[in-house]
Amino acid sequence: MKDRSKNIIVNELYWIILLFPLWWVLGVEQFFWFFSIIFIFLQFLLFSKFKFHINLVIILFSIFLFVYGISFFAISEKMRYITYFRNISTYITSFMLLIITWNVIDKWVQIEKLLKAIVLIMIISSIIAIAAFFSEHFRFIFKSATGYVLPSFISNTGYGGVIANRNVGYLTWFFGLGDYFRPSSLFLYSTMFASTLAITLPVAMFFRNISSGRTKTFYSFVIILLTIALIFTTGRVAILSFILAYIIFMFFKIKSLAIKTLFILFLIFISFLFLFWLHDTGILYSIIDFILHARGEGSVNTRGKIYVETFNNFLERPFFGWGTERDIMGLAYPLGSHSYYLGTLYKQGIVGFSCFILILYALWYNTKIRNVEKSNFNVFNSYGRVIILVFIFNSFTDVLDLDATTMMFIWLLFSLLLVSKKLHIKNL
16 A cells, blocks of 8 residues: 555545534534545455454454344344444444554554644643633534434434534432532533543643753643543542542552552552541441442432342343343433443443453554664553543443544554554564
């Protein structure tokens, strides 16, 4: 495949990401990623004369998609066909991205270009979120272009409503804050915005690490901006996921085994002392109560019931699952929601869930760098482990395939990590 053809494809990926605010205003971003990546993928096949290379993640992903296809025949509610095709479209988009980037990108400048596009979009999204948090003048509400053509049976649903009627957040309640504005910015929901912020923060940290002078100062500002936006989303799991991921990342950076062992023992000792003190004073139970009920009684109680019923129903179809989420009378949200892991287990069964876990393991193994020589490739891969850890922790309570934009950004980052490792080995 010629360099000119590769550059055309990279530039097309770059521009569809940069124009994301336009797709959001038009209300097409939930569909646009799928159709635009199909177009680029077909273009790639023509340029490459239908010849391309694959890797382990692509193989595992193809098996996962096959299982996803089988699970379609288990869908019991016809109204859930739309949900099924919407969800599988995000995976097909991600799968095509994997193949495109693996075969097209062969220079660091191409990786950097796409990473900077994502960072720029998150800067714009964060500025909108922070402005809306402080002032109602920036809390835009309008009907999207798609809203005028969507059938009423779709626009009247919760998912269709946020596509048809655009806003950058909503008023809600949080312990200590009372009623406040919770920003979602250009993303479908606040939780998806928080998740994407937590996953892209390590990219900004990476750029700060490899920069110097004014550029380093700029990325320091970007990190602060994205962090403030993340805090304002009050996405508890996303915030905690990032903190835990960064602590583990710093631990991995310690070279000495003895220091690592002492650090772990010291951390365990201090934790036990602190927990004992919290228990003795009664503060521990207040903290647990605050974390669980910070958004009110309904949040934890509803999630708890969903998790129990989801697992019980999974046992009825354990191998290939139910295909999609299912509505159950008495529950505010459908079975298979509010947990990526439990949702995958429920929707695609043990077979699909096993593929999902193997994909994550393959991604994690790929970021292992044996050569300690500092280069853009291996530094990016080291920060890639923070990205993967955030994804792993965050997926316990958030279903990240709910928003096509979130999935697009996550899998573009994962794809670039795979390519970065390949180019790092190639350049040794």
